Amino acid sequence: MTQSNLGLLPVSPASPRVVDEFLRGLTAAASTLGLQVHVLQASTEEDFNKAFDALSQLRADALVITPDVFLTSNSERLAALSLSHAVPSIFHYREFAAAGGLMSYGSDETEYYRLIGSYAGRILKGENPADLPIVQATKVELILNLKTAKALGISVPLSLLGRADEVIE
Numbered sequence: 001m002t003q004s005n006l007g008l009l010p011v012s013p014a015s016p017r018v019v020d021e022f023l024r025g026l027t028a029a030a031s032t033l034g035l036q037v038h039v040l041q042a043s044t045e046e047d048f049n050k051a052f053d054a055l056s057q058l059r060a061d062a063l064v065i066t067p068d069v070f071l072t073s074n075s076e077r078l079a080a081l082s083l084s085h086a087v088p089s090i091f092h093y094r095e096f097a098a099a100g101g102l103m104s105y106g107s108d109e110t111e112y113y114r115l116i117g118s119y120a121g122r123i124l125k126g127e128n129p130a131d132l133p134i135v136q137a138t139k140v141e142l143i144l145n146l147k148t149a150k151a152l153g154i155s156v157p158l159s160l161l162g163r164a165d166e167v168i169e
Contacts, residue, residue, distance in 0.1 A: 007037075007038050007040055007051075007054075007055045007058065007060040007062065007063040007064070007087070018066075018067075018068075019066055019068075022066050022067070023037075023039065023066075026064060038054075038055075038058050038060060040054050040055065042071075043070070045074065045077070048074070048077060048078065048081055049081075052081045052082075052085045052087070055085060055087055056085055060087060061088070062087065062088045062089065062090070063082060063087045063088070063089040063090070064089070064090055064091075065078060065089060065090070065091040065092070065096070066092075067091075067092035067093070067106065071091070072092075072093050072095065072096075075091065075093065075095040075096040075099045075101070076095075076099040076100075078091070078096065078099075078101065079096055079097075079099040079100035079101035079148075080099075080100060082100075082101055082102070083100055083101075083148060083151060083152070086152055088102045088152055088154060089101050089102055089103075090102065090103050090104065090105060091104050091106075092104060092105070092106035092107075093106055093109075094106075094109065094141070094143050094166075097143040097144065097145045097148075097166075097168060098143070098145075098168065100145065100147070100148055101145060101148065102144070102145055102148045102149060102152065102154070103142065103143060103144050103145065104141075104142070104143045105140060105141070105142050105143075106140060106141070107137040107139065107140055107141075108137065108139040108140065108141045108165075111137050111138075111139045112137045115135055115137060119132060119135075141165035141166065142160075142163060142164045142165050142166075143164065143165060143166045143167075143168065144156060144160070144161065144164045144166070144167050144168065145168040146167055146168060146169050147168060147169065
C-alpha cells in the first residue's frame with residue numbers, strides 16, 4: 001500500500017511559533033491517518049508557482065494552507081492554482097472556498113469580529129487591556145465548494161455536506 005501525501009503551505013516568518021504549532025498538530029493528525037506531510041515554503045507571491053510545482057512532483061493528494069495574513073490576501077490566486085493543479089485544498093478562511101478553493105474550516109469571522117469589537121469597546125470605556133480576560137472564538141464553520149469538487153472529480157459524502165455551514169454550488 002502506498003502512503004498518501006499531504007502538502008502543507010506555511011508562511012509567516014514573522015510568527016514562526018504559530019506555524020510550528022500548526023505543523024505539530026497537523027503532523028500528529030496526519031501520522032494517525034497514515035499520511036506523509038511535505039512542508040512547502042511560500043513567503044512571496046513568486047514562491048506560489050514553485051510550491052505548486054513541488055506538489056505536482058510529490059504527487060500530493062491534498063494541500064493544507066496555514067492561516068496567515070499574507071496567504072489570506074492571496075486566497076483567489078491560491079484557489080486558482082489549487083484548481084489548475086488539480087489539488088484538493090483546505091484553508092482556514094471562507095474567502096478561499098468562495099474564490100474556488102475546495103473547502104475552508106476555521107473560526108466564524110462574524111463571531112471573531114464581534115469579540116474584537118467588544119474588546120475595543122471595553123478599552124475605549126476605560127478598562128485596562130491587561131485586565132481583560134483572554135477570549136477565543138469558539139464557533140467554527142465549514143464551507144464546501146461543490147463546483148470545485150465537481151471540477152476535481154471529488155464526490156463529497158452526504159455526511160460531510162450535512163455538517164457544512166455553507167455549500168457553494
